Amino acid sequence: MTQYPGTGLARALMAALLGGLCLHAAHAQTSLPSAALAPPGARAAAAEPAQISRDARRAYESTRDKLVQIRTLLRNSNTQASVGSGFFVAANGLIITNFHVASQLALEPERYRGVYVPIDGKEGEVELLAFDVRNDLALLRVKGAVGGMPVLGFREADKPLARGERIYSLGNPLDIGFAVTEGTYNGLVQRSFYPRIFFGGALNPGMSGGPAMDDAGRVVGVNVSKRLDGDLLSFLIPADFAKALLARSADAQPITKPAYAEVARQLAAHQDLLTARFTAAPLVPQKHGGYSVPVPEDSLARCWGRGREPGFKGFDVERTDCQIDSHLFAGDFNTGFIQLRYEAYDAPKLGRWRYSTMASRSFANESFRTQGSRKSTAAECSERFITTGGMAMRAVVCMSAYRKLPGLYDVSVLTMSINQPVRGVQGRLDARGVSFDNGLKLVAHYLAGFKWEAVP
Template sequence: MCLAVLTALFCPNRLAAERLTEDVFRQYKSRVVQVRVIERSSGSKSGIGSGFFVSQDGHVVTNYHVIADIVNAPQSYRLEIILQDGSVLPAKLLDLDIVHDLALVFLDAETKSWFELSKADIRRGARVYSIGNPRDLGFHIVEGTFNGNIANSLYEKINFTGSLNPGMSGGPAITEQGEVIGVNVATQGNQLSFLVPVAFAERLLSRTLERGGPNPIRFSEQARQQLVANQDDYIKRLIASDHEKVALGRYSVPSSIGKSFRCWAQVDDSLEQQPYNSLSHYCSTQDNIYISRRLATGAVTFRHEFLESKEMNMFQFYTLYQAKLEHMAWNLSAKEEDVTSFDCHSDFIRISDGKFKAALCVRAYKKLEGLYDAVFVSAALNDSHSGLLSSLVMTGVSFENALKFSREFVGGISWEK
C-alpha cells in the first residue's frame, strides 16, 4: 500500500504511460486483424501476419511478404482474416506494392472501426505503439519511439525503436491519438525495427478506391512491372548522385554512391604471418525486396581488394591473386526455380591507361521477365607484385541497367603509374 503510494508520488509519468498504453490498446485493437495464408489442399495455415482496417468497407492493409504465396501460387493458397472476436472471414487480394512490401486486402464485411490514413505530424522521440499478433500468441501492443527515417537506404523507411516480432508484420504503428505513422515490416533485433511510411499505404488505398475494383492485371505481372520500374528509378538515381572515391594502394576506386550505400574498410590482420598485405573496401545498399520464400532482390553491393607483396616472386603473387579471384563470394542465393545459369563475357580492358581483366556475368529471372542478376568483376594487371580485384553485384536489374551501371563503376576506377 505504502509502496504503491510512493510509486504514484515519485513516478507519475510511468503510471500515466501504463494507463495510456492500456487505453491505446483497448481503443484501437478492434481495428487490427490477423492475416492468414491457408494452403488449400490441407486447409492448414502456411503463413501468418497482421493487418489493419483502413476503410469502412473492409479494406485491410498488410505486408506483401505476408501474402506473397497468394501472388506466387494463387492456385495453392487462399486468404483468411481473423478478427478480434475470433471470427474467421475469407478475404481477397486487391492490390500490392512489392517495392515497399505492402498489400491491400478486401474483406467482404463492413467494420465499425478503422484507421484513417493521412500523414501524421510526428517528431523524433515521440512515443509510438505497434500492434500485431506475434508468433500467433494473440494480439500484443508494443511501445517504442519514433526515430525518423533511416538514412543510407534506397527506399524510405521509418526507424522504430521497439521490438517487432514475426507475425506482427503488416500491423499498424500508431500515435497516442490513433494516427497511423507506418506499417510494421522488419526488425534487426535489439529494438531496432522498421516501418513502411504510411504515405505508401495511403497511395495504395487511394489508387484502388479510384479504380473502384481489383487491378485487372495479374498480380505476378503487377509485381514484375513494379520491380522493373523501381530498378530503372534507383539506377538512374544512383548514376545521377555524387560518387565518392577511396584510395587503395595506387588505385582510386568507387566508394559510396549517393547516400544509399554503407561502406566498410577491412584490413586482414590475420595475415601477419603471410607474405602479403590485403586491404578491402566494401559497400552495400542492404535493401532487399522480398519476392518469395526463395527469392529476394534489389540489392547492389561492391567490393575492392588491393593485394600487395614485396616478398613473393611474381609467379607466387599471381597464384595468390588467381586464388583470390576464384574464391570470391557473390552472396547470390537464388535457386534453379527462379534463375537461369550465368552467361559471361570476359576480355582485357584498358582503364585509365592500365590493363585489367574484366568479366560481366548475367543471369535471367525465369518468372520475372526483363530482370537479371549481374556480376561485374575486374582484376588489375599492371604490376607483378600488386593487384586490385573489384566486383560489383546487382540483383534484379534490367540487362541495359546492368551494362550501364557496370560501365559507370568501371569509370570510377583509376590508376596512377
C-alpha cells in the first residue's frame, strides 16, 4: 500500500482547507489513484499541400525582404539549438517573434546567443529586449542596426477582419526555406483563455513567430501553434498584442542575465487571473446516481465524457475529462492550466469487498511526482478523511514547488467517496503553476462542489 505522509507544504495546505470541512481522522495509511483518462485527441494525418493563389504569391513577393529566420545557437559550439521565424517592425532593426522561439535567450543567455537570417542568407546577431509570456511574444533587436530596415505595418484596430477573409501566413517551415501559406480567418477560438485567431491554413514547425497578413500586406496576427489531431487547424496571436509589446519595449535595454524572475512575475499575474475566473464561476453539478461532482461551466473549459467500456462486465463506469485552455510556455515546459478528471462507479454485482478492492486499486494507480527534478521539487502529500456536501470522502493533496520560478507550485487533489458500499466517485484536480494561497482557494472551491443526494 502506498502511504501519503503529511509533510511540509501539503500538510499546511490541507490544514488550512479543513477549517470548513468535517475532519474524520488525522491520517490515513492507504492510497488511492485512478485510471487516467486519455485525452480525446488523435494523431494527425499529413495534410495535402494547398495550391497557392496569385494573391498569395503577391503577398510573399511584397513581404519576403521583411521576413527573417531566428536561430538560437550554443555559444561554445556555435551549433543550432532551435529555429523559428520573425519579421521587422521598426526601421532600427526591431523584430517580433514568439517567446517560445527566443526563450533560451531569456533564460540561459550565458549559454545561447541569437541570430537572424534574412532572405539573402546574410546572418547577423540579435539581442532580446522584452517578452510577453502570456501571449507568447518576444521583441528582438539587430545588434548595431541604425536604420533602413524594411518594415511590415499592422492592420488598423478599427478595421476588424471578417469571417472567411483570406489571410497569408509566412515563415520558414522546417528550416527548408521561406514560404507562404494561404488560409482563412475564422474568428477567435472558443474557450481560449486569451484571444487567439482560428486560422484555416497550415502552419508547420519553424513558422512560429512569422507574420500573418491580409490582402493589403498588413499584419493581422503572429503564427503560434496548430492542432495535431486535425488538418488546417492553426492559431495566431492577434496583432494588437504584438503592437502593445513594441510600444512599451522599443527602447528597453537588452536582457543579458537569466530572466526567471520576470517569467515568474508574468506567470504569477496569469495564475491570479486563472484562479479568479475559476473560483468566480459556479461549478456545474454533474450527476452520477446519488452523487454530484463539480465540473467547470461550458464557457470556461472543454469537457469530454465516456461511458461504460465493454470489458467491464461487473460494473458500470462513466468518465469525464475537463481542461481549461490556458497553457503557457515557460522555458522547456508548459504550465498555467487546470484540469479535472472523474470516474463514477456503480457495481451492484461485485459486492462490498470486491468493489472496495477495485476502488482502492484505482486510487492507488494515480501518480504524483515522487522524485524531484531540475524543474521542480518532489511532491509533498497529505491525506485525510473529510466530509463535504453530505459525502464522506478520502482526500489527498500534493504540492510541488518550481525551483527557478519562485512562489509557483503544482497542486493536485485526489478524492474518493467512501459513503456507499458498491458505488462511488473518484475525482482529481491538477493546477499547474499557482501560488500557495491560490492553491488553497482552488482546492477548497473544488472540494466544496462534491455532494451526496440520497437515491430514492
